[in-house]
Amino acid sequence: MTTLTKESGAPTSADAGAFLSVRDLRVQFRTEDGIVKAVDGLSFDLERGRTLGIVGESGSGKSVTNLTILGLHNPQFATIDGEIVLDGQELITARERELEKLRGNKMAMIFQDPLTALSPYYTVGRQLSEPFMKHKGASKKEARDRAIEMLTKVGIPQPKVRFDDYPHQFSGGMRQRAMIAMALMCDPDLLIADEPTTALDVTVQAQILDLLKDLQQEFGSAIVFITHDLGVISKMADDLLVMYAGRAVERGSVKEVLGAPRHPYTWGLLSSMPRLNSDIHQALTPIPGSPPSLLNPPSGCPFHPRCAFRSEVPGTLCTDSRPPLGEGRAAACHLTAEQKQSIFIDKIQPRLR
Template sequence: MTTLTKTEDSPAPTGPESFLSVRDLKVRFSTEDGIVKAVDGLSFDVERGKTLGIVGESGSGKSVTNLTILGLHNPRTTTIEGEIVLDGQELVTAAEKDLERLRGNKMAMIFQDPLTALSPYYTVGRQLSEPFMKHTGASKKEARDRAVQMLEKVGIPQPKTRFDDYPHQFSGGMRQRAMIAMALMCDPDLLIADEPTTALDVTVQAQILDLLKDLQQEFGSAIIFITHDLGVIANMADDLLVMYAGRAVERGSTKEVLGRPSHPYTWGLLSSMPRLDGDINEELTPIPGSPPSLLNPPTGCPFHPRCAYKDQVAGTLCTDSRPPLAPGRAAACHLTAEQKQTIFIDKIQPRLR
């Protein structure tokens, strides 16, 4: 069941050249235990040629959001409300045949684990070629030439030979490169990267990130980069969206959000990160507690059960009222601007130096 709604609780961000526009997105899953509110009123924009980073703990709704953009949920167990517009085309109400035409062609995804995303029964070359032939009508030879070209572009050695290899014959880094090649076969306008470097060692991770930036420069794709690693996102993203319990709690340019964060959850994420130039014996400050159950999320601010600063808010605002997220640079928090500034300067900024 799909309905389109707009609410004042999740105002639309502003963007001059939005290629992808998500408005008040809600995604619910029916389970034996009840309804899971996986995404709960999410709005954001992505511009052409820009990268939006989405960060948050596991279960915050990052991957669900992007699978919803691609239309990859089971319609029998999933309810989607809101609006997703890609280059003028509404996706929430689109027919499956229209989504199939767009997937791999206008939008593509690099999955976190290429070993499970790639079929073990077909060669890497075949898995690159067949979608290209389907979307473009190219011949088998044209598709093979294109696949070899893309394997070479992503740094696979001897691409003509490796075209006929199976995924298990590739190393982890090469499989990830093959996944990137597959995603870029049809020059998609939107590329979604779901923690594409999580399972890779640091050297290969750096190579993959550099590759994505180079390919974005060449193809002009918009990128959504999902990760839990703020260090990675600092070097990849133009803009940043911080998610918690299916909601956006802070957004802005990456420089603004990481340089002067305004939400207690973002403060917690940054304070729990080790610094390369810090004292090796320095004690990290983890966020207390655990993320809430999305079967029964807390009332008011979803972060209030774990927030160290809720006592500074008058009355029961944190427990009773959901803080709004204003358009543009904003944080969904009941603390006043003066309180945020004082806490940041006194307690957070010294840890980030």
């Protein structure tokens, strides 16, 4: 079982009203080079029927967070601290047998790469049917009927025929649809979508996103949607969490964060996006430098080595003090509210037009 450092009997701080509540989550991995702090004090809530988007560069802790929710880390290498409460049930301290009852049933995940997530040795139909028989006690015929129903819902042509096909007989878009069908077989209350449209062409991507929204309306699932694409997030999510170096640096509704961002890292992400109405010769504005090493993260604000506005904060506050992320609409930055507004209006907003 995953190593825990939470004190026995410590009171829970999870929001009792939230369907999924994550509090002060810390995930560390033991490596030959040292301890990797993959997630470092992350907190968020998610309500039923809503979608939380999580964005950030590779290595920011997005996928690690969601694999932790599902309990999929190797306990030999992972140390986990904090609280994850799903519909009143604590997951970090849950036994593997309890998690097995939840995975694929109450919570499910659409993995980033269906080619590795689907076994090449079994038919697509069998891989869809087995979790339904295990969790719902269904017969083989009932599971087959349910799988064909779900393949139909996700737009697989000739589902009765394709039920007996192997993954290599599906196109990339069809495999992704089959992964969605598998995740939704048992009507999960929580659906985690980890870059579900990666490597798909834009037409198929749009179809997949519309499909997820339609199915969410039908089943009322809460969705955690992980992506690098802010354009996709603007279409899919209700709320947005921006992660950097294993921490949340900005949080709010999608309209608030994308319409009036408050953190220099979010400004950088938005400024580096190409725009359809921009001059084709106009250079993008990338974020300087590289993400920090999680083996030896910088002191103070983790973004300060790459931040163009740290000189506007007096003294050594950025380098010495970690800015807190408050409740509700918040950004973990030492700039004052007036400075954030002024910088955004004068320097950032013109780039985004």
